[in-house]
Amino acid sequence: MTNNKQIYISVEPHEKRLAIVKDKCLEKYYVERPQDAQILGNIYKGRVASVVNGIAAAFVDLGIGKNGFLHLSDLVKPSEGYEDILQEDEGTVLIKEDKKPGGRIGDLIKNGQDLIVQVAKEALGSKGVRITSHIALPGRYLVFMPYEDHLGVSKRISDPSERRRIKEVLKEIRIPKGVGIIVRTAGEHCGKKEFITDIKYLTRLWKNIQAHSGRAKSPAIIHQEYDIILRILRDQLSEEIDAIYVDSPPEFKRIRHFIGMLMPKFKNKLKLYTGSKPLFEDMGIDRDIEKIYNRTVYLKCGGYITIEQTEGLVAVDVNSGKFKGKKGPREMALRVNVEAAQEAARQIHLRNLGGIVIIDFIDMDSKGERDQVFATLVEAMKEDKAKTNILPISEIGIVQLTRQRVTKSLEGISYSACPCCHGKGLVKSASTMAIKALREVYSKLNGRKGVSVSITAHPDVAAKLSGDFADSITRLERQLRSRINVKGDSSLHLEELRIVTG
Known part of the structure; x- marks a missing residue:
């Protein structure tokens, strides 16, 4: 009898990846790069x-x-x-x-x-x-x-x-x-x-x-x-694993020597992958990996959870989405929350989220139903080997937990802060920047009159100044007895302005 659980190992010059798949579902994923080696x-x-x-x-x-x-x-x-x-x-x-x-x-x-x-x-x-x-x-x-x-x-x-x-x-x-x-x-x-x-x-x-x-x-x-490959095999290889597939002959030899030295009874589980397609693509793992980085994770019942990482904590919000139950909102809340508890636990481990995690479940009036959701979450978190502490669910459906954080999250390894918003996830609107440009012109002239002014801005901001704010520019020109020229430059950041007087 097989457990239908496999380990897949892909080795490339700039990255090593290991995935554990159970019943064709990505259960665990690890990645290591030479420049970020643990x-x-x-x-x-x-x-x-x-x-x-x-x-x-x-x-x-x-x-x-x-x-x-x-x-x-x-x-x-x-x-x-x-x-x-x-x-x-x-x-x-x-x-x-x-x-x-x-x-x-x-x-x-x-x-x-x-x-x-x-x-x-x-x-x-x-x-x-x-x-x-x-x-x-x-x-x-x-x-x-x-x-x-x-x-x-x-x-x-x-x-x-x-x-x-x-x-x-x-x-x-x-x-x-x-x-x-x-x-x-x-x-x-x-x-x-x-x-x-x-x-x-x-x-x-x-x-x-x-x-x-x-x-x-x-x-x-x-x-x-x-390294990540031998460490995971040492710590997680067990009788549950049916097979270990490796796509690199040198890595295959290295792993075979390691398993033979430390865990010889598992040696026959190791197999060299020789397919024409890349291993992770052939097994559909690449598709599942891309989903890990999504902010929204959809549930089978039609609901979904959103995951937001901040410097201080991780927030997981549960939503009913397109779920349509036959017994009303109470059945909906319980079913979505139970499935969300299982998926939240899976995502916390997959993404290697650490520190404080807050899960906001859909409101439930019944203490028994809240306890059922909490028990589901606790049971699902048992699969996670990281040290966790889970506080009881509150009356409004909030669960607080802490998870051991000793390495970067998967997002921290794979992403860097956006050069446009610097990690905020937001940039100032074109209207806000247009108003700022007019203020800076007024401040730069400091009461001087008859001076020409050139405003160079992102095309969206320039369009806003020449359109919605054209009347404001005309009034400012009359007030200062100056000529204000507006130009768009696509090489500029949305929040960048160049104001020159002459």
């Missing part, structure tokens, strides 16, 4: 550039331009930053208690000191990368933490008997002294052999990093995390 998980030998006791933090030179931000909490206590590095919520329960941070950061590190640190959060907007001194090396089934001394099991492994079994297996394994181990969700039902293979691999990796650190002069990178 540094999350990279390990650096950095040098402390400055220590600021007032904010309990230090800035560390990593050799990447902007200094990394190291907070006291990422320096003195076992960090949960490995969840950021994995970009998923393992919800780990530790067997050993952590100590709370305390003291001054200036008492622990000094300017010029070398530190081994790992990137726990990518630079977003004006913020630099966030780093931690508590290293976490993810394997297929385990997370290897060389500076911690505790064992843990993912909370997503919820069966008490399975949790006990895993702990017993870990007790039988020889774990390097002083090393912490977290069993990932993928470790459920795994045996001693799989855990030992992971530990051996991660121990060798850590020894190589230590050796590199000893030779390197700070600031320097001493370990680079896998």
Whole structure:
């Protein structure tokens, strides 16, 4: 029996893309470009550039331009930053208690000191990368933490008997002294052999990093995390996947070696695509990818949702659209909201939307119906591995949630701010600019009379001045005893004016 779920990998000189498709529907999409390659998980030998006791933090030179931000909490206590590095919520329960941070950061590190640190959060907007001194090396089934001394099991492994079994297996394994181990969700039902293979691999990796650190002069990178392809395969390849299609022979060989080393039981799932058409075009994935960037997403029931990203939050608005129910507005609201809850969860993950997300559902009078919609959203969000916190639905149908944001959204990778509106999504109207032009003429002349004036503007603004505002120009000419000439120039931005007096 097949699960009808596949992974498609397309590799081009300037871009790597990976899509996960389930039942012919795009479920997940990832893209990486050389100039925007992710540094999350990279390990650096950095040098402390400055220590600021007032904010309990230090800035560390990593050799990447902007200094990394190291907070006291990422320096003195076992960090949960490995969840950021994995970009998923393992919800780990530790067997050993952590100590709370305390003291001054200036008492622990000094300017010029070398530190081994790992990137726990990518630079977003004006913020630099966030780093931690508590290293976490993810394997297929385990997370290897060389500076911690505790064992843990993912909370997503919820069966008490399975949790006990895993702990017993870990007790039988020889774990390097002083090393912490977290069993990932993928470790459920795994045996001693799989855990030992992971530990051996991660121990060798850590020894190589230590050796590199000893030779390197700070600031320097001493370990680079896998690229998007190997990272997703390591973290998400499972029995659910029927096949992995790759369109590049060199990439096929690289992936085959990686899977053979880390997950040999999945080796037979890998297939080289040799079709005449581009892989993503042939499978209809390109068409689905284009829809990800649309502001409006239409639902099967006839309703739709609109998604607006701002610097502070993401707003999702649910609308009934063309839905026509037979039982009236109450049935309409419930059916559209249920479908919208499922689609909103899918879009949040597909677009990699992070931070604060507000979903405005259609009003529902019944608490039972609101609870049903909320339960649908919570269930749909369980498919998302990113750490999320969802607040209960309000009486007016508003749901607030936060989603772990450690990398750019898909829109942030694929789009830049519009050079015309500078990201506002709006430009001033031709009428507004025509009025502004007349004001600037009056201000520029400053009471002088008999001076000729030339206004050069975008053709739409010039047309407005010569048409609707022709009477205003005539009155201004009489008032100032001046001649005002208007010219259109298509090379000018709609909000750009050139006013010359002579």
